Amino acid sequence: MASVSLSLHAIPGLPLIAPGDDLAGLIEEALRKCGLGLMDDDIVVVAQKVVSKADGLYVELDSVEPSQRARDIAAQVGKDPRHVEVVLREAEEVVKVGPHVIVVAHKLGFVMANAGIDESNIEHANGSRVLLLPRDPDGSASVLKARLDQMFGVSCGVVINDSFGRPWRNGVVGVAIGAAGMPALVDRVGAEDLFGRTLKVTEIAVADEIASAASLMMGQANEGLPVVLIRGYRPTAPARPAASLIRSRERDMFR
Amino acid sequence: MASVSLSLHAIPGLPLIAPGDDLAGLIEEALRKCGLGLMDDDIVVVAQKVVSKADGLYVELDSVEPSQRARDIAAQVGKDPRHVEVVLREAEEVVKVGPHVIVVAHKLGFVMANAGIDESNIEHANGSRVLLLPRDPDGSASVLKARLDQMFGVSCGVVINDSFGRPWRNGVVGVAIGAAGMPALVDRVGAEDLFGRTLKVTEIAVADEIASAASLMMGQANEGLPVVLIRGYRPTAPARPAASLIRSRERDMFR
Numbered sequence: 001m002a003s004v005s006l007s008l009h010a011i012p013g014l015p016l017i018a019p020g021d022d023l024a025g026l027i028e029e030a031l032r033k034c035g036l037g038l039m040d041d042d043i044v045v046v047a048q049k050v051v052s053k054a055d056g057l058y059v060e061l062d063s064v065e066p067s068q069r070a071r072d073i074a075a076q077v078g079k080d081p082r083h084v085e086v087v088l089r090e091a092e093e094v095v096k097v098g099p100h101v102i103v104v105a106h107k108l109g110f111v112m113a114n115a116g117i118d119e120s121n122i123e124h125a126n127g128s129r130v131l132l133l134p135r136d137p138d139g140s141a142s143v144l145k146a147r148l149d150q151m152f153g154v155s156c157g158v159v160i161n162d163s164f165g166r167p168w169r170n171g172v173v174g175v176a177i178g179a180a181g182m183p184a185l186v187d188r189v190g191a192e193d194l195f196g197r198t199l200k201v202t203e204i205a206v207a208d209e210i211a212s213a214a215s216l217m218m219g220q221a222n223e224g225l226p227v228v229l230i231r232g233y234r235p236t237a238p239a240r241p242a243a244s245l246i247r248s249r250e251r252d253m254f255r
Numbered sequence: 256m257a258s259v260s261l262s263l264h265a266i267p268g269l270p271l272i273a274p275g276d277d278l279a280g281l282i283e284e285a286l287r288k289c290g291l292g293l294m295d296d297d298i299v300v301v302a303q304k305v306v307s308k309a310d311g312l313y314v315e316l317d318s319v320e321p322s323q324r325a326r327d328i329a330a331q332v333g334k335d336p337r338h339v340e341v342v343l344r345e346a347e348e349v350v351k352v353g354p355h356v357i358v359v360a361h362k363l364g365f366v367m368a369n370a371g372i373d374e375s376n377i378e379h380a381n382g383s384r385v386l387l388l389p390r391d392p393d394g395s396a397s398v399l400k401a402r403l404d405q406m407f408g409v410s411c412g413v414v415i416n417d418s419f420g421r422p423w424r425n426g427v428v429g430v431a432i433g434a435a436g437m438p439a440l441v442d443r444v445g446a447e448d449l450f451g452r453t454l455k456v457t458e459i460a461v462a463d464e465i466a467s468a469a470s471l472m473m474g475q476a477n478e479g480l481p482v483v484l485i486r487g488y489r490p491t492a493p494a495r496p497a498a499s500l501i502r503s504r505e506r507d508m509f510r
Contacts (some may be wrong), residue, residue, distance in 0.1 A: 003264035003265055003266055003267060003291060003484070004264070004267070004480070005262055005263065005264045005265075005474065006262070006263040006264075006471065006472060007260055007261070007262045007263070008260065008262070008263075008468075009259070009260045009261075009348065010258055010259040010260075010263040011258055012258060012259070029480070034258045036258060046334065070259065081503070084392070096305060096508050096509070098508040101508075103508065110423075111422070111423035111424075163459075165420065166460075167366070167422055167502070167508065167509035167510070168365075168501075168502050168505065168507060168509065168510070169365035169366075169430070169463065169500050169501065169502055170440055170458055170460065170499065170500050170501065170502050170506075171440050171441075171457075171458040171459050171460030171461075171462060171463065171500060172458065172459055173463050173464050174458050174461065174464060175344065175424070176504040178339055185425055185426050186426075203427065204418075204426050204427055204428075204470075205421075205424060205425065205426030205428050206426075206428065208428050208467065208468040208470065208473045209428050209468065209470055210471065212463065212464040212467035212468060213263075213464065213467060213468035213471065215459075215464055216261065216384045216461065216464045216465065216468065216488065217259065217261060227260070230378035239390040244425065245424050245425050245426060246423075246424065246425065247422070247423050247424055247425050251425075252421065252422065252423060253351050253353040253356075254351070254422035254424065254509060255422070255425065
């Protein structure tokens with residue numbers, strides 16, 4: 001009996017991404033050059049950072065005037081007040097403040113450290129700048145999917161991933177902040193287990209698992225590999241966006 | 256330029272696991288039968304459930320006398336008081352109690368729902384029984400690694416995975432509760448990014464990403480595929496157990 005297999009490929013040959021770059025076009029070229037192309041049900045995982053860069057979502061810290069609240073939090077956590085100000089502008093709610101970290105609910109709904117803003121792997125011309133999350137990651141994923149589908153004559157999935165820390169566990173893992181053409185969340189309500197009992201575990205965060213798998217290939221510092229192709233995943237549920245992964249306040253015991 | 260690739264294989268042919276079964280022997284047989292064998296640096300991911308079953312870690316609920324505290328919590332969350340009693344016996348600390356869920360710090364250190372005890376995919380002979388986590392998952396992973404290494408004449412990695420829910424995000428994802436022969440946590444302190452700045456993200460939970468990738472292949476209900484082989488991962492750090500993934504109380508903002 002043959003094994004069921006899945007393959008992940010870190011796609012080489014992408015240049016450093018600059019504002020205005022045609023990300024779909026660059027991904028197409030890289031996929032063709034490495035000989036993999038794109039097939040039905042392939043999932044293309046793209047690092048958040050390159051989507052944000054193509055969208056030019058930089059903020060120059062010299063242009064930011066921190067509020068009193070930002071100054072207070074900055075003093076408390078040991079951060080640049082201008083950086084904190086940008087975090088607060090991105091946030092809907094501050095969930096928790098700790099040493100060097102401000103856990104917020106981003107306006108997109110994701111609860112995350114520092115509103116997803118980091119300063120690594122960003123070119124610095126004159127002074128410091130930071131990079132924001134894509135304004136609409138599910139929308140960006142949909143656009144990438146539509147372009148790639150059209151270029152290759154297939155129907156693929158796209159996931160935009162980022163690295164999040166977690167309560168209770170050390171280390172960051174890849175998570176999905178955008179998804180299109182694949183089931184970000186799979187509902188198992190009513191599915192029966194091998195012994196015919198109804199499963200109580202109801203939902204699987206498939207897009208987060210895909211994002212983590214791709215993150216293994218991307219590494220953390222190597223911006224040369226921001227695109228990973230996943231081939232062989234067979235979706236068993238309808239497509240749902242990454243927004244479906246956001247736990248509603250009413251169902252959340254930890255905020 | 257060729258892509259860097261990783262492949263995941265769900266290994267067919269494992270029988271339902273019973274107490275006392277030789278799990279390493281059964282995995283060896285399945286790996287040989289499907290033609291994959293085992294190579295240096297391969298990572299074998301094994302579902303927690305089959306490790307616990309081989310170890311016979313069942314508790315018959317009829318034999319459990321719930322304490323008053325278990326009765327109180329059971330009434331509050333809507334669970335069987337005997338089940339709650341078993342959860343409490345497995346726990347070092349109750350972190351949070353909510354509808355149908357008791358988030359505890361397991362004696363092993365993992366903060367998780369219901370002390371990792373679930374009732375799905377367990378054969379029921381006379382009345383209800385539940386299955387506990389392995390008593391020492393890192394130790395179980397080490398034993399499996401040693402046996403498989405010896406059988407195949409290689410040096411492999413082993414991860415024991417489970418599915419955990421998370422705060423703030425819907426759905427469960429695969430996480431590592433045991434690891435051997437691979438770096439569960441990779442420390443990036445001092446690593447430089449592409450632009451020569453020191454990275455602030457310091458640790459990557461590689462074993463959790465491996466566990467999530469494997470979980471994609473295992474599915475949630477299909478106990479027929481509890482072993483996944485991961486081929487092509489190149490470890491860049493020394494081996495560390497899954498215990499390194501447990502965030503210390505002092506560094507934890509959420510308990």
